[in-house]
Amino acid sequence: MAAGTISRIRLENFMCHSSLHIELGEHVNFITGQNGSGKSAILTALCVAFGCRAKNTQRAASLKDFIKTGCSCASILVDINNHGEDAFKPEVFGNVIILERRITESSSSTVLKDQHGRKVAHRKDDLVEIIEHFNIDVENPCVIMSQDKSREFLHSGNDKDKFKFFFKATLLQQVNDLLGSIRKNLNAADSIVEELERSITPVLKELDDIQDKIKNMEHIEEIAHEIENLKKKLAWAWVYDVDKKIGEQTEKLEKLRERIPACQERIDRNTAIIEELRKEFIVKKENVRSFLEKTQEVRRMKEKMQHDIHEAVKLKMDLEKEHARGMQVLNKMNTRVRQLEAQVNEFQLQHMQQTQAEVFQVQDSIRELQQEINSANLNATRLNDEEKNLSEELQDIIKSISDIEKEIDEDGRRINQLKYQIDDLRQRQRDKLTAFGGDRVQSLYRSIERHHSRFKCPPIGPIGYHVQLASDCWSLAVDCALGRLLDAFIVSCHKDSLILRECAKEVKYHNLQIIIYDFAKPQLHIPNHLLPSTLHPTILSVIHSENPTILNVLVDQGHAERQVLVRDYEVGKSVAFDKRIQNLKEVYTSDGCKMYRRGSVEAILPPNRKWRTGRLCTSLGEKITEIENEAAEIKKINSERLDRKGKLVIDRNNINSELRTLKRKREDEEQRLERKKVQLDDTKKISIANKHDTAVDTSELMAEMMQVKEDIGNKELVLEKINLKLADALGEENDKRASYKDFMESAHAEMGSISDVERELQLVEEKIHDAQQDKAHYEGVMERKVLDPIKMAELELTDLQQLYQEYFEKASRICAESEVEALGGVGGSTMEQLSDRINKLNQKFQQESRRYTENIDDLRALHDKKGRKILRKQQMYAGFRDKLNACQKALDLRWRKFQRNAGLLKRQLTWLFNEHLGKKGISGHINVDYKNEVLSVELTMPQDASRYTVRDTRGLSGGERSFSTLCFTLALHGMTEAPFRAMDEFDVFMHGEGWG
Numbered sequence: 001m002a003a004g005t006i007s008r009i010r011l012e013n014f015m016c017h018s019s020l021h022i023e024l025g026e027h028v029n030f031i032t033g034q035n036g037s038g039k040s041a042i043l044t045a046l047c048v049a050f051g052c053r054a055k056n057t058q059r060a061a062s063l064k065d066f067i068k069t070g071c072s073c074a075s076i077l078v079d080i081n082n083h084g085e086d087a088f089k090p091e092v093f094g095n096v097i098i099l100e101r102r103i104t105e106s107s108s109s110t111v112l113k114d115q116h117g118r119k120v121a122h123r124k125d126d127l128v129e130i131i132e133h134f135n136i137d138v139e140n141p142c143v144i145m146s147q148d149k150s151r152e153f154l155h156s157g158n159d160k161d162k163f164k165f166f167f168k169a170t171l172l173q174q175v176n177d178l179l180g181s182i183r184k185n186l187n188a189a190d191s192i193v194e195e196l197e198r199s200i201t202p203v204l205k206e207l208d209d210i211q212d213k214i215k216n217m218e219h220i221e222e223i224a225h226e227i228e229n230l231k232k233k234l235a236w237a238w239v240y241d242v243d244k245k246i247g248e249q250t251e252k253l254e255k256l257r258e259r260i261p262a263c264q265e266r267i268d269r270n271t272a273i274i275e276e277l278r279k280e281f282i283v284k285k286e287n288v289r290s291f292l293e294k295t296q297e298v299r300r301m302k303e304k305m306q307h308d309i310h311e312a313v314k315l316k317m318d319l320e321k322e323h324a325r326g327m328q329v330l331n332k333m334n335t336r337v338r339q340l341e342a343q344v345n346e347f348q349l350q351h352m353q354q355t356q357a358e359v360f361q362v363q364d365s366i367r368e369l370q371q372e373i374n375s376a377n378l379n380a381t382r383l384n385d386e387e388k389n390l391s392e393e394l395q396d397i398i399k400s401i402s403d404i405e406k407e408i409d410e411d412g413r414r415i416n417q418l419k420y421q422i423d424d425l426r427q428r429q430r431d432k433l434t435a436f437g438g439d440r441v442q443s444l445y446r447s448i449e450r451h452h453s454r455f456k457c458p459p460i461g462p463i464g465y466h467v468q469l470a471s472d473c474w475s476l477a478v479d480c481a482l483g484r485l486l487d488a489f490i491v492s493c494h495k496d497s498l499i500l501r502e503c504a505k506e507v508k509y510h511n512l513q514i515i516i517y518d519f520a521k522p523q524l525h526i527p528n529h530l531l532p533s534t535l536h537p538t539i540l541s542v543i544h545s546e547n548p549t550i551l552n553v554l555v556d557q558g559h560a561e562r563q564v565l566v567r568d569y570e571v572g573k574s575v576a577f578d579k580r581i582q583n584l585k586e587v588y589t590s591d592g593c594k595m596y597r598r599g600s601v602e603a604i605l606p607p608n609r610k611w612r613t614g615r616l617c618t619s620l621g622e623k624i625t626e627i628e629n630e631a632a633e634i635k636k637i638n639s640e641r642l643d644r645k646g647k648l649v650i651d652r653n654n655i656n657s658e659l660r661t662l663k664r665k666r667e668d669e670e671q672r673l674e675r676k677k678v679q680l681d682d683t684k685k686i687s688i689a690n691k692h693d694t695a696v697d698t699s700e701l702m703a704e705m706m707q708v709k710e711d712i713g714n715k716e717l718v719l720e721k722i723n724l725k726l727a728d729a730l731g732e733e734n735d736k737r738a739s740y741k742d743f744m745e746s747a748h749a750e751m752g753s754i755s756d757v758e759r760e761l762q763l764v765e766e767k768i769h770d771a772q773q774d775k776a777h778y779e780g781v782m783e784r785k786v787l788d789p790i791k792m793a794e795l796e797l798t799d800l801q802q803l804y805q806e807y808f809e810k811a812s813r814i815c816a817e818s819e820v821e822a823l824g825g826v827g828g829s830t831m832e833q834l835s836d837r838i839n840k841l842n843q844k845f846q847q848e849s850r851r852y853t854e855n856i857d858d859l860r861a862l863h864d865k866k867g868r869k870i871l872r873k874q875q876m877y878a879g880f881r882d883k884l885n886a887c888q889k890a891l892d893l894r895w896r897k898f899q900r901n902a903g904l905l906k907r908q909l910t911w912l913f914n915e916h917l918g919k920k921g922i923s924g925h926i927n928v929d930y931k932n933e934v935l936s937v938e939l940t941m942p943q944d945a946s947r948y949t950v951r952d953t954r955g956l957s958g959g960e961r962s963f964s965t966l967c968f969t970l971a972l973h974g975m976t977e978a979p980f981r982a983m984d985e986f987d988v989f990m991h992g993e994g995w996g
Helices: 039-049 124-134 147-155 159-169 172-199 201-216 218-257 260-430 432-436 439-450 472-487 494-506 548-558 569-578 620-692 699-750 754-814 817-822 831-851 856-920 958-975
Strands: 006-014 017-023 073-081 096-104 108-113 119-121 489-491 514-516 563-566 586-589 594-598 601-605 923-929 934-940
Touching: 006 039, 017 039, 039 073, 039 096, 096 124, 108 124, 159 172, 159 923, 159 934, 159 958, 172 201, 172 856, 201 856, 218 754, 218 817, 218 831, 260 432, 260 620, 260 699, 260 754, 432 439, 439 494, 472 548, 472 563, 472 586, 489 494, 489 548, 494 514, 563 569, 569 586, 569 594, 569 601, 856 923, 856 958, 923 958, 934 958
Parallel strands: 489 514, 563 586
Antiparallel strands: 006 017, 006 073, 073 096, 096 108, 108 119, 586 594, 594 601, 923 934
8 A cells, every 4th residue: 555545544432433443445445324324523533633623624613522422532543554665754653654643621632653553753743744744635625525515515606616626626725825925025025125225315415415525624634734744843843942951951060060079178178087086085985984884883882881771770660669569568468457356356246236136126027028928919819810801801802803804805805896797797888799708709800800801601709799688587597508608609611610710819719619500501490399398488488689590509509498497496496306397408597596407316506696697688787786786885884894893993902001001010019929938038047047156256357367467477578579679770770870971981082083084075075066067067068059059950951851852752753853854844933933823723724614513534434434334235235136136036937837837737627527527428628717716617418419518517417416526526636646535425416316
């Protein structure tokens, strides 16, 4: 089999086929069957496998619609032969290329496998490469003619439709469109190039204007050239002037240098005198130094002797002080001995007088202390009892204050809760929407409005916003029963639910309940035998909504038809538990109590105390007034409690003050009691001690008196030793003072000659000073009258040389000296004359320049720059024009070839058409008018004796039309290249006999 042909087709869950395998031969293959058996599905599968879009098959809107009903995916496997010279990558795929196309609900994929079933590629570009290699164009009717295209051609008697069919089948339409787009692009490019060429015309005109200005400014350039020459002469004139000044300054410097030798001779003479005097000064100074050394030695000896005298005097004074202190201590000891003797005598006398009186006094003290102890004990006990009673009273008051504070806190929380409920009700009064999700719902609504174009159907919600109650008395019961279902939104499909979830996530509404329901479904009608058999209303009977979808969702999701509403608790118990009512799910009282039975288990859930009214309630003003009255009543009660608490706090503070006073008195009495007990014990101990101590003990005083007398004797011995040391110190002081006096007399005799030596040294210093002044005078003369003028002259000469060098460099930068000489030199012109001439020429130059503000060099540079730029653009635009001309020639050549090929295809179509018609003895002719874009078919039937030519195929029988269509299609087949062709029911107009 040739490369590119199909050998086998396998379908799974595709359209009406669950599993289909077809083996195809290498020649013509016919597939027959009853209507609806799936013949056209095979052709559609081929188109889908080779990349055709679902809409182009005219069988479905999307690929997922091809999946068989009840299945989740479909697959198409096509085996393509890959033999021979035209094989596509045989080294990769082998002899067979397996093309697999899988379709799911959300996606589709294409896989290319080799002959062994191994996966080779999966990209769309790989499939396109295979299609282009084998020239398989499934959208070309000459490759695959579907039933719809065949029927369209047979039905149509319009020549323009036939022409379009022919033009597309032969690919002339594609080539014509391609050449037309190229011609359009070339025309657009030609317009752009013409616009670019026109854009440089103003610039060319500007260049001509600049050239005219340059010609008019040439005489100004001549004046500038003359000024430049004069500036060159002036620059070298400055150089020549400075050179002349340098010569004059050099002569002046030589005259000043001739004064240096005379001044230097005077300075040298004074220098020699100073040297001789300095030698004499050194000798004299050495003598003075030796005398000074002796003087320093005398001074050191003097200081040492003064120090020794000072030490001797100090030792004498210390001994005198120590002797005085010893005498004071000795006197105190003698006084103490006399005092001790007097005390011993006094104690012995007093003891005899006081012994009898002390016994009676102690007994009286014991009796008084015992009475005071008894009195203090009674007072302490009384104060302790009073303190205990006050403490109990204080605890009762503190407990009462704590209870009042708890009640106030509870009422405060209750007031805050009521305020929150009031704010919530007022917000719901302003906007009912906020009752079902708060501010997030409003944000969600705005997000839905922004993305409304993405929804298939606008979402409905929240459900509670679209529900009304027959009576507000059931609002709390309905709210408890339906709960979060009232906040839910309803969408029509899964895609809309995903979009709504994105909108909710955008506004941070994360726990949004979304229900998918069919909006087209009518309102459910529930038979009576499916409703609870009770006279009490159900939730479904007390709610109303203009949207039937809302009620359907409440029935399907919330079981609203099986939830019964009752007035109070007792009735609810009777309905829920006394009888087993069929179809009853739950019972709700008007205050929100929930009751239900599950098998043998009965449950009652109390109402939520936080809920006072349901979100579906419409009389919110009355509820707000009721809650405000309750809050005001609670505030009034709290005010009374605060007054009572204030009185209790005052009582507590008073009792605390009394307690502190009692405690202080009790502690004082207890301390007084303890002190009296201690005094009583001490008195008893003293009484007992007095009974045993009847005699006076003076042994301690006698022992102390003997010890003091012994210390007196020792101290007298120490004082005698101090007297001996004091006499020795006094003698030593006298000896040192006599030695110091003799030394000072001898030192004064030696110090007399040093004054003469110092006087001679001073005279030498004065002579040196005079010689130095003379030398300094001549040095000053040398500095002021000779060297300074020389330095000044040298500096002036250096400045002139630097100035000469500077002027020379500047003049050299302006021009060479030879150039000035070539111009005639400076001649007899001075710098002032040259400057005046330059100024006059500058004035003339400025006057002429005012006529043209531009600089001629700038104009020339601008002219050259723009000229180069325009030249580049002209060359570039010329290149564009050459390329456009070449493209236009190529397009004209291809257009002529296209027209020639179209004419040849027209002839070939007629030949092949007649060839196929001749097999049945029919002759015909096809006229193709490319100018008017029409195609007409003419047939001559063999049984027609008149040889009448039929120009409208609709005038033929069904079989004749089908046969002529087949011949026309086969003729087109011969004109187009494709590895295989497929036709679907081309004989749709054949009657039963003709088909047989």
